[in-house]
Amino acid sequence: MANVEVSLKEMMTAIEGALGAAVVDYTSGMALGTLGGGKDLDLTVAAAGNTDVIRAKVRTMEQLGLQSQIEDILITLTGQYHLIRxxxxxxxxxxxxxxxxxxxxxxLAMARHQLKRIEEQLEI
Known part of the structure; x- marks a missing residue:
């Protein structure tokens, strides 16, 4: 089992092309930890914004009566992938x-695979 710090380090080192990583509490929108990022990628702001993405998707699934669980959400930009698991x-x-x-x-396929493995090992 891995804690937040170990999980962040693994996300940044084990996943090719990683620019930034965070573990986020989506009930509050607060990042429990971040690693990477920079002046062009404020992970604290991204954590709060992506909390809204998850909340919106959960509401939509409830309105549609979907019983499935969200595994991950992919946002594709011109030069980046943003993965939420x-x-x-x-x-x-x-x-x-x-x-x-x-x-x-x-x-992307390997990144999703690695992120799933890291998620399964995370212990809070």
């Missing part, structure tokens, strides 16, 4: 992993 373990209820990838240096 909900933490499903009992200790991670209300949390999500957020990963920003350089589109030209990453393999």
């Amino acid at each position: 909900l933490v499903t373990g009992r200790s991670g209820n209300g949390l999500f992993l957020y990963l920003v990838l350089d589109k030209n240096r990453s393999n």
Whole structure:
């Protein structure tokens, strides 16, 4: 099992093309930890904004009567992928992993696979 700090380090080192990573509480919008980012990528602002994305998707699923669980959400920009993966373990209820990838240096399928593995090992 891995804590927040270890999970962030693994997201940044094990996933090719990673530019920034965060573990976020989507009930409050607060990042429990961030790594990477920079002046052009404020992970604290992104954490709060992506909380709204999750809340909107959950509301829409409820209105549609969908019983499925969200695994991950992908936002594709011109030069980046933004991956949001909900933490499903009992200790991670209300949390999500957020990963920003350089589109030209990453393999999206492998990044999703690695992020799922990291999510399964996260212990809060």
